[in-house]
Amino acid sequence: MxxxxxxxxxxxxxxxxxxxxxxxxxxxMLGFSALVNITVRNSASDALPGEGVIMSxxxxxxxxxxxxxxxxxxxISSEYRTGGIRTSLMAVPRRLRLLTGKIVVFAVVSMVVCxxxxxGAVGLGLSVxxxxxxxxxxxxxxxxxxxxxxxxxGLFGLGLGTLVRHxxxxxxxxxxxxxxxxxxxxxxxxxxxxxxxxxxxTNAGMLVVSGQSNGSLGPWxxxxxxxxxxxxxxxxxxxxxxxxxx
Numbered sequence: 001m002x003x004x005x006x007x008x009x010x011x012x013x014x015x016x017x018x019x020x021x022x023x024x025x026x027x028x029m030l031g032f033s034a035l036v037n038i039t040v041r042n043s044a045s046d047a048l049p050g051e052g053v054i055m056s057x058x059x060x061x062x063x064x065x066x067x068x069x070x071x072x073x074x075x076i077s078s079e080y081r082t083g084g085i086r087t088s089l090m091a092v093p094r095r096l097r098l099l100t101g102k103i104v105v106f107a108v109v110s111m112v113v114c115x116x117x118x119x120g121a122v123g124l125g126l127s128v129x130x131x132x133x134x135x136x137x138x139x140x141x142x143x144x145x146x147x148x149x150x151x152x153x154g155l156f157g158l159g160l161g162t163l164v165r166h167x168x169x170x171x172x173x174x175x176x177x178x179x180x181x182x183x184x185x186x187x188x189x190x191x192x193x194x195x196x197x198x199x200x201x202t203n204a205g206m207l208v209v210s211g212q213s214n215g216s217l218g219p220w221x222x223x224x225x226x227x228x229x230x231x232x233x234x235x236x237x238x239x240x241x242x243x244x245x246x
Contacts, residue, residue, distance in 0.1 A: 004092055004101035012109060021071040025064045025150070026117040032060030033121035037128040050134025054142050057125025058118060061146050061209055062179065065153040068110060069174040072157025075106055077167040095241050103158060110154045115147030145208040148223065152205060153178060156230045162237025178202050201229050
């Protein structure tokens with residue numbers, strides 16, 4: 001397994017698109033933090049409280065989730081596009097071990113980069129807005145939550161990429177499930193519509209970033225629901241990976 005992890009690490013760090021996508025994620029987090037907090041500071045008569053500054057500093061999380069989901073898709077779909085998946089499967093005939101290696105390496109890299117970017121965004125926002133006071137523990141929790149959420153979005157993309165195998169199709173699916181359909185779910189009528197919306201992908205997953213509850217779910221239970229969505233996509237992709245030809 002160690003050799004598989006080393007191989008996947010070599011693939012990730014040697015592909016230029018990976019570095020660029022991770023850089024875009026960091027730029028989105030830092031850029032939106034600076035933009036939103038400068039705008040609020042220049043337009044508001046009173047300084048925002050610390051909690052408001054922390055949340056506004058993570059305004060780039062939603063767009064960053066799309067870049068991470070795209071990266072997750074590319075981790076496996078790029079091998080199908082180039083035909084490199086055949087070489088990978090020849091080297092590692094046990095396909096689930098190969099997929100596990102990709103998931104572990106991608107999750108570690110994503111968690112480190114995304115958590116550091118989120119912490120930088122929060123720190124930048126606090127330095128720009130300079131609230132009268134803020135809770136350091138809350139700032140750390142929000143940064144960790146954003147790192148976890150973005151990593152989960154990347155794993156969602158990886159699961160969809162394994163399932164669909166086609167880069168544009170998997171990316172469109174990720175955008176729909178992460179950004180479009182959660183918004184539309186909020187328009188469903190009645191009590192059942194509210195329940196569906198609360199449990200739908202990123203509507204539940206984003207609670208770990210905000211630290212708030214949505215009525216049915218708290219921050220960590222909401223993140224657990226989102227991980228269940230990620231697991232469904234990944235398990236379905238793993239099942240088809242074993243059954244389909246490369």
